[in-house]
Amino acid sequence: MKSERASFGSKFGIIMAAAGSAVGLGNIWRFPVETGNNGGAAFILIYILAIALLGVPLMVAEFFVGRHAHTNAAHAYRKLSSHPLWSNIGFIGAFGGSLILCYYVVVAGWVLKYMFLSIDGTLGALFTPGDASGYESLFGTFVSSTWSPLIYMAAFVLMCHFAITAGVRRGIEKLSKIFMPALFVILVVLVVLSLFAPGAQEGLSFLFHPDFSKLTTRSVLLAIAQAFFSLSLCMGCLCTYASYFGKDVNIIRSAANISIIDTMVAIMSGLIIFPAVFSAGIDPQSGPSLAFIALPGAFCEAFSGVPMLASLISILFYALLVLAALTSAISLYEVPTAYIHETWHIRRRYAAMLVTVVCLLLGTVCSLSMGLWGDVQLFGKNIFDLLDYFCTTIMMPLSGVFIALFVGWVVKRSVFIDDVTNEHALRPGPAKLIWWLLRWVAPVLLLAAFLGVLGVI
Numbered sequence: 001m002k003s004e005r006a007s008f009g010s011k012f013g014i015i016m017a018a019a020g021s022a023v024g025l026g027n028i029w030r031f032p033v034e035t036g037n038n039g040g041a042a043f044i045l046i047y048i049l050a051i052a053l054l055g056v057p058l059m060v061a062e063f064f065v066g067r068h069a070h071t072n073a074a075h076a077y078r079k080l081s082s083h084p085l086w087s088n089i090g091f092i093g094a095f096g097g098s099l100i101l102c103y104y105v106v107v108a109g110w111v112l113k114y115m116f117l118s119i120d121g122t123l124g125a126l127f128t129p130g131d132a133s134g135y136e137s138l139f140g141t142f143v144s145s146t147w148s149p150l151i152y153m154a155a156f157v158l159m160c161h162f163a164i165t166a167g168v169r170r171g172i173e174k175l176s177k178i179f180m181p182a183l184f185v186i187l188v189v190l191v192v193l194s195l196f197a198p199g200a201q202e203g204l205s206f207l208f209h210p211d212f213s214k215l216t217t218r219s220v221l222l223a224i225a226q227a228f229f230s231l232s233l234c235m236g237c238l239c240t241y242a243s244y245f246g247k248d249v250n251i252i253r254s255a256a257n258i259s260i261i262d263t264m265v266a267i268m269s270g271l272i273i274f275p276a277v278f279s280a281g282i283d284p285q286s287g288p289s290l291a292f293i294a295l296p297g298a299f300c301e302a303f304s305g306v307p308m309l310a311s312l313i314s315i316l317f318y319a320l321l322v323l324a325a326l327t328s329a330i331s332l333y334e335v336p337t338a339y340i341h342e343t344w345h346i347r348r349r350y351a352a353m354l355v356t357v358v359c360l361l362l363g364t365v366c367s368l369s370m371g372l373w374g375d376v377q378l379f380g381k382n383i384f385d386l387l388d389y390f391c392t393t394i395m396m397p398l399s400g401v402f403i404a405l406f407v408g409w410v411v412k413r414s415v416f417i418d419d420v421t422n423e424h425a426l427r428p429g430p431a432k433l434i435w436w437l438l439r440w441v442a443p444v445l446l447l448a449a450f451l452g453v454l455g456v457i
């Protein structure tokens, strides 16, 4: 079966699709949690440094490999080197990306459930001023139950399935072009509203006054891991998307724009969540449940005079969280789907079906590890946490080291510069700088981060 390879239709579509991959639960759910756990503003500063020194160069590297090779992520590196050490880098990413998908859909399922809980008024009815225990027990009972999270996860997986089978242009690109601007508008509205919450001042100072005494080596590693997760780096997504780019796309400018959009959304999510957290008297270090426990009550608190408005905002917020999760999950879905489709020469629809079945099975295991199988633990972590830790703290930096070394040392400099400058139609300065960062800075920092995680240094 030989067919014309798919491509994105417009530059705006490309930015929206790649930003759609980047902007997701990582920004709205994970970033505030990590910031809360690691001392607020000091963590954000390290995070922004990680984005600039590692994130943007690695995104450019992945875009370069994907567009140059014009094939799926697992095979792309082969087109640039036949040495087994380098030709298989793509597999690490594609494998890691597929694993992330399996627990990502579980959290996306929770978000979907919360959207319905806002619609049917359950969240609003649980509101007691200054007391979040109702939300706490609702969340705890829900995630540890057996069937309900599974049903919502399956519903979310099916949504991804249909988006993927609609194709690159009619599915991924079209959805991203609608969802991303909508997400942005709603975020702006929510930020403005949350700045009027009673705890806004405290929330803002938590976010913007750095306390370096709280910063440890571990928090630096976590900032790098969070930057990688948030930008969807090194997991095959961006490389696969870039294989659908045209030759006239300015790769560096796109990477910079996507990183700026992603970081802005993360900080805006902090601006929504922390004022709410402080006004509801919740510990900012309360962990992953922050967005599910603090927010519903905070919406009610802020608009207690107009309950209709509170529930409308809550519905919109969770709906948009679903959309953000959807555009990220479909980018993860696309990695194994494109691989199976192009390697086994089976129709895209069947490749997607296979991905769906595997994702449902592994997603079920992750979901059950929050309750029924919670006792199955390794290194003190359940399966869900273990997978998250393994993918984001080990696989991503490791894959990043290899990608940086590959583009910085193995690929000829002229091949990189020619491609990234669109055969010298663009100025060479930024491409040279990125190449230098990939050659000298990224491998050293990432290797140090990786060894730090393993406790070697």
Ligand code: PFF
Pocket (backbone or CB within 6 Å): 021, 022, 023, 024, 025, 026, 027, 097, 100, 229, 230, 231, 232, 233, 234, 235, 236, 237, 328, 329, 331, 332
């Ligand atoms: N970047 C996405 C987020 O912030 O939610 C998650 C993600 C997508 C991680 C794709 C990794 C990936 F390859």
